[in-house]
Amino acid sequence: MKSILTPPQIQFSGTNPSIKWVNDKMKPFIARPILILIIPWVVYPLLDLASTYYFKLDSSGIPFALITTLIGFCCSCIYFFWLFPSAFYSKRPLIVIALSLVTISFLSVLKYFLFLLVGIEPHPPLDFAAYEFMRQWVFIAITFTFWGFYALIKALQEKRKTDASFDRLRIVHNKAQLSPHFTLNLIGDISAKSLKYSPELFEDLNHFITILRYAYIDTEKFNSLSSEVEAILSYLHGQKLRFQGAIIIRDKIDRDLLHYEELYMPKLLLITLLENVFKHGVFQDPKYPVLIEAKMIYCKNSIPILHFSTQNKFNEGLKLAKSEFGIETVRNLLDYFFENATLTTNVTQDTFSLNLTLPYEKPKQTWPNR
Structure with a gap:
């Protein structure tokens, strides 16, 4: 005491x-x-x-x-x-x-x-x-x-x-490059498929290029919401390719978000939340599909508000050492860049859900330069 x-x-x-x-x-x-x-x-x-x-x-x-x-x-x-x-x-x-x-x-x-x-x-x-x-x-x-x-x-x-x-630097060093293991697996799968030319291979290569381009974005420079969403879609495509389509995902990401090129999003912020699903969750159980939703709504005063949510079954048997990197790091970044953002989590008996609400109070915010 x-x-x-x-x-x-x-x-x-x-x-x-x-x-x-x-x-x-x-x-x-x-x-x-x-x-x-x-x-x-x-x-x-x-x-x-x-x-x-x-x-x-x-x-x-x-x-x-x-x-x-x-x-x-x-x-x-x-x-x-x-x-x-x-x-x-x-x-x-x-x-x-x-x-x-x-x-x-x-x-x-x-x-x-x-x-x-x-x-x-x-x-x-x-x-x-x-x-x-x-x-x-x-x-x-x-x-x-x-x-x-x-x-x-x-x-x-x-x-x-x-x-x-410090959190942004930790993102660069701990999470940037999107995880070498994942990237190497993705390159291996694409290389194997490159033996036979097909439209499907063309799509795979495009997603691969998207991920590489996103990985080399300087965290001190402007990263748009559209780039973040594009990276998320390519990341999901890469995971499906990695597991040969065995993952069960309900994708409700609004593709119209790909047109929001003037709105800012700190690099790897959303993709970090998504990566936690594959790091800590179960994503191959048909009874518990991974739910991913992202959309933009407008309030009465025309302020765009981003809604991002995930839901998945968590792996109780997986024991990972605490790295002090994850949701709390994202919370600190949100508090610095988006003071009115809310990030909530909910854990039931076997399900983990996350909800992010992020209002853009100004149409052309450039936080890295403030």
């Missing part, structure tokens, strides 16, 4: 709904961090004004409040953009820290003379310096709280990008 003093583990990936919600809400603030500082320096004078009015406290006037707020905001900017990042991330922070402290001191002196300029009688210089010193500690505490939250969300975003890039 874990101690109550042991902090719980946190799933920092985009599949954590709480982390994802905070990350989505913070996007405009992360893109423009100055907005994070504006929040406390707008709330602070408003609360001060409300408390002064409600409790009928003595007030130093609007000029005093404006100057204090302006100088305080400038000090927070120095802490936020210079001092804290340099102290935590720079290898030689002393120079930046020293410049920051000099600038803060200059702002305090400027504040003193601004009070004199607008007719406000400040405290004696030594008392003013003491008050400013204490006030700066308050500024540091407030600014550090907001900077720490900003740094955490920024780190989560960078981790999501790193995870997505």
Whole structure:
């Protein structure tokens, strides 16, 4: 039993709904961090004004409040953009820290003379310096709280990008080339059939060329939905050729998807889900045919939504070592490229089913270049 003093583990990936919600809400603030500082320096004078009015406290006037707020905001900017990042991330922070402290001191002196300029009688210089010193500690505490939250969300975003890039690299190295064993078997079957020329051989060669062309697509470049679907069809054709037609499949893949050349699909994403059927499932039992469906529907606002599903009997006797590659990897990629996509799985007594819903919110999305 874990101690109550042991902090719980946190799933920092985009599949954590709480982390994802905070990350989505913070996007405009992360893109423009100055907005994070504006929040406390707008709330602070408003609360001060409300408390002064409600409790009928003595007030130093609007000029005093404006100057204090302006100088305080400038000090927070120095802490936020210079001092804290340099102290935590720079290898030689002393120079930046020293410049920051000099600038803060200059702002305090400027504040003193601004009070004199607008007719406000400040405290004696030594008392003013003491008050400013204490006030700066308050500024540091407030600014550090907001900077720490900003740094955490920024780190989560960078981790999501790193995870997505790592998953794509793992696809290239672990799954790319579509599995050498499968490719070699396919080449062997085609070579054997090449002894006799026929239209059937021509079709086999076309599918083989399609697979090779798809295998060499750079994962950093644009891969269309039509290319992914075309590769799936060729992959299924190759599996039928490999097992001499002994596999039982109900293909409900809409061929109209071959015309969606402007919609993006990360390479090997759909084909990875399909390959899991042949890796973990039973596909030669007439009582349990493999069901594969892919189609595009349009919602009321004309947004195209891709529906992809598979269903198969799973092989209970097959024991495979966990490679940490599969559906969870696909989930991370979907969360990075398609934030509104849903991927659900269901396991009954002997059947595994998978459903993917992927909305294309923009007609010409090019995620690899974002």
